Amino acid sequence: MLFDSHMHVLLDASVALVNALTDGEARGRRYLAPEGAERVGAVRAALSAGADLGLGEADQLADTARTLRTVFEAAATDRLDDAAPALNALLRETGARPQLDRAPGEPWQVHFHGADDSYAVGWSAGCATGLAMALGGDYAGRLGVCAAPRCDRVYVDTSRNAGRQFCSTACQNRVKAAAFRARHASDQA
Secondary structure (H helix, E strand, O other): OOOOHHHHHHHHHHHHHHHOOOOOOEOOOOEEOOOOHHHOOOOHHHHHOOOOHHHHHHHHHHHHHHHHHHHHHHHHOEEEEHHHHHHHHHHHHHOEEEEOOOOOOOOOOEEHHHHHOOHHHHHHHHHHHHHHHHHHOHHHEEEOOOOOOOOOOOOOOOOOOOOOOOOHHHHHHHHHHHHHHHHHOOOOO
């Protein structure tokens, strides 16, 4: 599965924001999204952001993450008719638009900016566009929600065979260990 490098960045950022900024379950435990200064730190970690990120922008990205979660959940259950309107609304709200940008010494790249180009709107527009391109192309089936019990973290399947089911190897190993224990217990009975 090959996404271009910028698309890969946007999809990874979408996953990181959803997993860091939405409540649910992670690796068998209840997960509460951080708030306040901890939310700012979570956004910085998810996006490798600089120190100029404020609480207002972190809160805006948390709102975006909640919308993106609905897209992942809908796509994972093949409900694209539910995912598309959520993404379209986010694209409209952010005023997402393509633009060619180039860092010094780098080639030109297509980036997606929001109408006001703030940090939060820019990332929201980019993540929405990345997911829209995945849904609008052949990659909707590559967006998933972890299949492990008590985990609802999301992922993008970049494997060759589109066989990924878990958000992490930790969840995959947890499920395999539970299956092994169950087989072993039935052998003992």
